[in-house]
Amino acid sequence: MQASAVSLQEIVESVIASHRGxxxxxxxxxxxxxxKLGHVPKQAVPMIAQAMSLSRAEVHGxxxxxxxxxxxxxxxxxxxxxxxxxxxxxxxxxxxxxxxxRLGIGYGETxxxxxxxxxPVYCLGNCACTPSIRINxxxxxxxxxxxxxxxxxxxxxxx
Amino acid sequence: MAIRIFVPxxxxxxxxxxxxxxxxxxxxxxxxxxEVEVFRNGSRxxxxxxxxxxxxxxxxxxxFGPVAAGDVPGLFEAGFPGEADHMLSLGFVDEIPWLARQQxxxxxxxxxxxxxxxxxxxxxEGFKGLxxxxxxxxxxxxxxxxxxxxxxxxxAAFPTGIKWQTVLDAPSDNDNKQKYIVxxxxxxxxxxxxxxxxxxxxxxxxxxxxxxxxxxxxxxEGFIYLRSEYPHCAKVLEEAISRAEQAAYLGDxxxxxxxxxxxxxxxxxxxxxxxxxxxxxxxxxxxxxxxRFKPPLPAIKGLMGLPTVVNNVLSLAAVSTILAxxxxxxxxxxxxxxxxxxxxxxxxxxxxxxxxELPFGATLRxxxxxxxxxxxxxxxxxxxxxxxxxxxxxxxxxxxxxxxYEALAEIGGMLGHGGVVVFDDTVDxxxxxRFAMEFCAVESCGKCTPCRVGSVRGVxxxxxxxxGKEREFNLALLDDLCDTLVEGSLCAxxxxxxxxxxxxxxxxxxxFKR
Numbered sequence: 001m002q003a004s005a006v007s008l009q010e011i012v013e014s015v016i017a018s019h020r021g022x023x024x025x026x027x028x029x030x031x032x033x034x035x036k037l038g039h040v041p042k043q044a045v046p047m048i049a050q051a052m053s054l055s056r057a058e059v060h061g062x063x064x065x066x067x068x069x070x071x072x073x074x075x076x077x078x079x080x081x082x083x084x085x086x087x088x089x090x091x092x093x094x095x096x097x098x099x100x101x102r103l104g105i106g107y108g109e110t111x112x113x114x115x116x117x118x119x120p121v122y123c124l125g126n127c128a129c130t131p132s133i134r135i136n137x138x139x140x141x142x143x144x145x146x147x148x149x150x151x152x153x154x155x156x157x158x159x
Numbered sequence: 160m161a162i163r164i165f166v167p168x169x170x171x172x173x174x175x176x177x178x179x180x181x182x183x184x185x186x187x188x189x190x191x192x193x194e195v196e197v198f199r200n201g202s203r204x205x206x207x208x209x210x211x212x213x214x215x216x217x218x219x220x221x222x223f224g225p226v227a228a229g230d231v232p233g234l235f236e237a238g239f240p241g242e243a244d245h246m247l248s249l250g251f252v253d254e255i256p257w258l259a260r261q262q263x264x265x266x267x268x269x270x271x272x273x274x275x276x277x278x279x280x281x282x283x284e285g286f287k288g289l290x291x292x293x294x295x296x297x298x299x300x301x302x303x304x305x306x307x308x309x310x311x312x313x314x315a316a317f318p319t320g321i322k323w324q325t326v327l328d329a330p331s332d333n334d335n336k337q338k339y340i341v342x343x344x345x346x347x348x349x350x351x352x353x354x355x356x357x358x359x360x361x362x363x364x365x366x367x368x369x370x371x372x373x374x375x376x377x378x379x380e381g382f383i384y385l386r387s388e389y390p391h392c393a394k395v396l397e398e399a400i401s402r403a404e405q406a407a408y409l410g411d412x413x414x415x416x417x418x419x420x421x422x423x424x425x426x427x428x429x430x431x432x433x434x435x436x437x438x439x440x441x442x443x444x445x446x447x448x449x450x451r452f453k454p455p456l457p458a459i460k461g462l463m464g465l466p467t468v469v470n471n472v473l474s475l476a477a478v479s480t481i482l483a484x485x486x487x488x489x490x491x492x493x494x495x496x497x498x499x500x501x502x503x504x505x506x507x508x509x510x511x512x513x514x515x516e517l518p519f520g521a522t523l524r525x526x527x528x529x530x531x532x533x534x535x536x537x538x539x540x541x542x543x544x545x546x547x548x549x550x551x552x553x554x555x556x557x558x559x560x561x562x563x564y565e566a567l568a569e570i571g572g573m574l575g576h577g578g579v580v581v582f583d584d585t586v587d588x589x590x591x592x593r594f595a596m597e598f599c600a601v602e603s604c605g606k607c608t609p610c611r612v613g614s615v616r617g618v619x620x621x622x623x624x625x626x627g628k629e630r631e632f633n634l635a636l637l638d639d640l641c642d643t644l645v646e647g648s649l650c651a652x653x654x655x656x657x658x659x660x661x662x663x664x665x666x667x668x669x670x671f672k673r
Contacts, residue, residue, distance in 0.1 A: 022423075023382075023463060026445030031387075031426055058446075065447035065604075066428030068387050080388075084349030085544055088594070089507030089582045090535065122431055122548075122598065124388050125352040126171050127580070128206035128505060128512025137390040141174035 011036060012047040026052065026062055030069055039070045067119075075110040075117035077155055079103075080134040083120045086127035090142075095131050098145040102152060115155060161194040162240050163215040167270065168199035169359040170391040171352070176228050177210040183231035184212070191235060201360025203270030204514030205257055211270075213252055214240040222252035257530060263516045264480050264492065264500045265473060269360035275398055277406055280363040286408065288482030292371040293416050300375035301327055304478060306486035308498030313343055313434075313471030314546070314575040314651075316564045319478075322468060325458035326376040329466035339467040340372045340381035340420075341443065341457075342475055345427050345434040347386060348547025350506045350578030354472035356514055358385075358392050361476070362399035366409065366422060368475035371482055372468055373420040381422045382462070384439055387429050396424050431602035435650045436469040438604055449604045450650045471576070473502060493519040497563035507544075507580035508534045524558040527581055538583040542591070542667065546575030548598055549655035551662035552591065571662070573655075588667035593621045595659040603652060609643045610653025616640060617660065624671050637664075 015032045019025040029048065033040050040063060049056045063069045081099055082092060103111055103118060110117040126132040129141035135151060143151075166172075166181040181197050188195040205211055208224035223234060226247055237245035249255055263269075272279035280286070292300050305320030331338050342365065346354040358365060369381045385393055400422050403409045411419045425443060427433050433442045437451035440462050461467025477499060481489045489499050497519035503526055505512045510532035517526075527533075527543060534540050542552045545562075551572040553560070560566050567574050582591075596617030603610045620637045624630060641657035648654040664671065 024443050024445035027428055027442065028425065031428070061447050062445070066430050068428040082349075084598075085548060085591070085594070086350040086506040086578075086580045088591070089580055089586070093590075121388060121429070122602070123347060123349040123351075124170075125346060125355040125392075126174050127350045127352055127507065127578070128509070129171055129175060129209070130507065132174065134388070134390075139170050139174040139391070141171060 008041060008044055009047055012044050013051060016048070016051045026054070026059070027066075030063065034069060039073050042071050075114050077115060077136055078117045078119060078134075080119050080121035080124070082122070082124050082126075082130070082132045082134075084123045086123070087131040090130040092131040095133075095143060095145060095148065099133075099148055102145075102149060115159075116152070161196040164195050164197045164240055165200040165213040165215070165220070165272075166197060167202040167210060168274075169202035169356060170389070171206050172202055172209040172211070173391065175209050175225065179228040180210045180212065180226050180231060183228045187231050187235045188240075193240070195240060198273055200272055201268075201270050201274040202356060203252075203258060204266060204356050204360075204516075205255070205511075206513035207511040208249070208255075208257075208513075211249075211252075219251040219253055222249040222255060223247045224249060257511060257513075260530075261516050262492070262500060262518055264489070265357065265364070265476050265502060266361070266514060266516050267480075268364065269356060274360050274362055274395060275402060277363065277402055277408075280361075284483055285363055285479075286367055288479035289367045289370055289408070289413075291482050292374045293414065293418065295374075297327055297375050297377060300371065300482070303486045304375070304481060307477075307481045307489040308486075308493070308496070309474065309477055309481060309489065310497070310564070311471055312473035312477070312502070312576065313436075314348075314573070316574070319470065319474050322458055322470070323372065323375050325456065326378075326466045326468050329459045331377075331465050333463075333465050336377070337380065337465055338376055338378040339462045339465060340369050340376070340378045340475075341436075341440070341462060341467055341469045342369055342381065342383045342472060343434065343436060343439055343469055344383050344385040344389075344392075344472050345439060346389075346472070346576065347431040347434045348549075348576050348578050350544065350580035351504050351547060351576045352506070353502045353504050353514055353577060355389055355392050357472055357476055358389075359395050362395055363403065363408075364476045364479050365472055366399060366403050368478040369422060370409065370413065370420045371478050372470065372475060374418060376466070376468055378468070379419045379421065381420060382443055383422060383424050384427055384433070384443055385424060386427045386434075393424065393426060400424060430604075431598075432604045432650075432652055435652065437650070439469065440467065447604070449606050450652075452649065494561070494563060495519075495565060497565065501562055501574075501577060503562060503577045503579055505531045505579050505581070508536055508540070508583045509581045510535050519563040520561055522559050522561050523553065523579070526562065526579065527558065531581065534581060534583045536583045536585075538585065540581050541584040541586055542582045542588060542663075544580040544582070544591075544659065545578070546573040547578045548595065549573075549651060549658060550575050550578070551658045552588065552666065553662070554666035556666075571658070573658075588663040588670040589621065589625050590670075592660045592663035592671075593618055593625075595656055595663075596621060599652060599656040607648045607650075607653055609647035610656070613640055613644045613647075613653065614656060617644075617656075621660075621671075625673055627673060634664075 599614035
């Protein structure tokens, strides 16, 4: 991560500058900062507030309302496990137990080695070939415990 | 000449290994000295056959599926890309009954070619609707939509033409007389993926529909509010918008007519409630996605307080067909007050899941049994949830209901966005009822107490019922709580959560007794 080379203040300012004049720019700004840094650091909240003429409470309120934004770094990979009905119908509850056993973590947690963060998701739009999970930006269909283990082994091998 | 081979690129096909399949086909052909061109087309929506590989021949396209990367060498040995004697060989794609029996309007182009190719879109009747809209006056466009009978495909089924008329007539107090078109692409209902499929397989149809909407109501700015759970789709839309701009289908001077319309793609941030139109607008304004009081309607005071059309992806897409082929053509499909086609998404525990587009009127049983082929687990189906997580669970005695807005409403159900989720006999309906409350607790925006707090209490009460604690008392309490949610919530989140709960209780009572 290049955050040390470029200060957080500079990142925040450049992101906000590139969204100037947009209707309701706060969500795109938060997404852009999170895309760059992997999370939106707490220290960024007052900077964003100041630069966008918002109160800190407003920025914090938006950050905390949406499931996607995080103020702590995530693991190297983020796994979203679908908990919604179409996946339930194909055994996602069992898969959920398997995933948590295999990783040794629950939702909102990161493995001790920092490899994986686990998040719940309610539908990935792959409902005809379930259960579905998302690893970073890739969706995986008809995931069984065995298939999940293979995917994790691959992540572990990549390090 | 090189043989043209198509491997779909939509999220489901890719989730099933389509990228690898494409790579293996290229490699396999190279190894055999065959000259092939591998195209990445959109998906036809036959998810059960994905990755569905097609080979162009003079007589039509040969289909093979579902093809895993490991199947590719065997296919080549059996004669692929020619007519191969292989278990994955499906004959001509147009003759696959599951596809041939559908009547596609909105999804007619899906899967035929490269979704991002403007030439391809153009050659398949693309932009015909826009061409016509560019020479009509706004009122004439709105009249055409009214005549078509199109109703909002997001779930509420409000007549689109009436909504547009309201926006057209609403004065904008903005200096630039700005009005907005907002496409609700926050397809959050489990069991639905039609919006995603359309955007990934035929994105220009949505762009065309939004532009027509802009011309109709006098808006020059549009937003697509896309859920962040669709990263694949975001890439397709971004590229499609950029290409449409380059070709002057979007911008300040659309095809040299001097008319303007621009589209800004916005990515949501994982809140189901933002599929509700007023909370979507708050989210677009950069706020927490809180549900607004209505009135004022978004059509009068919407985004930034200005007149705004908020339509679902499929409603806007249908607009291009209606303008291209005329209102009567569209209206001739369907039944009663449900006009045009219905896009059902067969999902969950089903053998042949995917997108089925038919005129309104088919029954749930026809869809699930004839198209769906029964459950994937080969066990008897027991419950079907229609209309997303806020839709009712239907027991077998109700499966002969016709899938249209009115028929479902008559039995206390709703069609919603057309999601059909099948469960086999291993389902625990008490668990499903509990989940409906749990989901509401997770996704409530928090504005209304019955929804915010009632959902949490709902989970607890169901737990007590299942545990057999003061059963009768708690059943009465749950019933009372459901009334409070229905009567005391501003929007459908709290207002409809009791539907899956009550239908589970009513039709599957035995699951609540342990």
